[in-house]
Amino acid sequence: MSRTETIIKDANAVSMQDLCTAMASAFSDYAVPINLTLPAFSFMMKQRGLSPEASRIAIVDGQVAAIWLVSVRDGASYLISSGTNPEFRGRGLATKLAEASLRHLRQNAVATFQTEVLIENTTAFGLYDKLGMKKHRDLSCYIITGPKPSGAAPEISEVPWSEIASATQSLQDWPPSWQNSAHSVAAIADDIRCFCTRNGTALTGYAALAPGSGNLHQIGVLPDTRGQGIGTALINHALTASDRPLRLINADAADTGFAAFVRSFPHEQTQGQFELLMRL
Numbered sequence: 001m002s003r004t005e006t007i008i009k010d011a012n013a014v015s016m017q018d019l020c021t022a023m024a025s026a027f028s029d030y031a032v033p034i035n036l037t038l039p040a041f042s043f044m045m046k047q048r049g050l051s052p053e054a055s056r057i058a059i060v061d062g063q064v065a066a067i068w069l070v071s072v073r074d075g076a077s078y079l080i081s082s083g084t085n086p087e088f089r090g091r092g093l094a095t096k097l098a099e100a101s102l103r104h105l106r107q108n109a110v111a112t113f114q115t116e117v118l119i120e121n122t123t124a125f126g127l128y129d130k131l132g133m134k135k136h137r138d139l140s141c142y143i144i145t146g147p148k149p150s151g152a153a154p155e156i157s158e159v160p161w162s163e164i165a166s167a168t169q170s171l172q173d174w175p176p177s178w179q180n181s182a183h184s185v186a187a188i189a190d191d192i193r194c195f196c197t198r199n200g201t202a203l204t205g206y207a208a209l210a211p212g213s214g215n216l217h218q219i220g221v222l223p224d225t226r227g228q229g230i231g232t233a234l235i236n237h238a239l240t241a242s243d244r245p246l247r248l249i250n251a252d253a254a255d256t257g258f259a260a261f262v263r264s265f266p267h268e269q270t271q272g273q274f275e276l277l278m279r280l
Helices: 016-026 038-048 093-107 122-131 161-171 182-187 230-241 256-263
Strands: 006-010 056-060 063-073 076-084 112-118 134-144 157-159 193-199 202-210 215-221 246-252 267-279
Touching: 006 093, 016 038, 016 063, 016 076, 038 076, 038 182, 056 093, 063 093, 076 093, 093 122, 112 122, 122 267, 134 256, 157 161, 161 182, 161 193, 161 202, 161 215, 182 215, 193 230, 202 230, 215 230, 230 246, 246 256, 256 267
Parallel strands: 076 112, 215 246
Antiparallel strands: 006 056, 056 063, 063 076, 112 267, 134 246, 134 267, 157 193, 193 202, 202 215
16 A cells, blocks of 8 residues: 555444544643543443444545544534544545545435534644534533532432433423433443432423543432422432542523523533534
């Protein structure tokens, strides 16, 4: 193979280990490198719904030089991760992969394509903008480091995600981002602990926690029962069940009430993201 020859293939052409290694290489020079173990990488792909058929890789000199890893669910698609090995940057590989993947999505009648990008990552934002993606909403990220005092706590029970999944949407003020969606939570349901409060049989509050990572994927309280300490009790309970501080990733920044609620706990606000979207 010529050293200048680039081959674009879908992700079925290589193993999960190859994709994991390529992702680590792509992020090796970041301020905080991402170097997941194969089990952690596989878990991430399972949670977010990797579609090898819709994903694209660039192979240069026999190695995976760039990745464009995509999920497809219910006529919508999402960019899980993309990146290029520093050795191969400046060749337009990301653009080639994006165009090949978007062509596949359109041919298969997928209606939308979305992703998130760190606010400070202007290089990636420039690529997405060139592809036609537009900012859909601002997303905030927090780490809750400890509980806060509360009054009389409501009774909290632990249930499987499947038991409450169909009722959670009525407790949400905004749709969760892709990695926190009902599909993503269901994909890793065996690793999720769900806590809920009820009024009789009616769900009044819930929290979906991945205790190993500390990710609080969802939390919601029925609008008519807010102000009664349910949300505080759920956060405090999740803190006791988590192996580490709680991470709230991709809260809708426009919800000032939710932001005030989170900030009432001991917390850190970490770097936010833009959620980007385009119609196909």
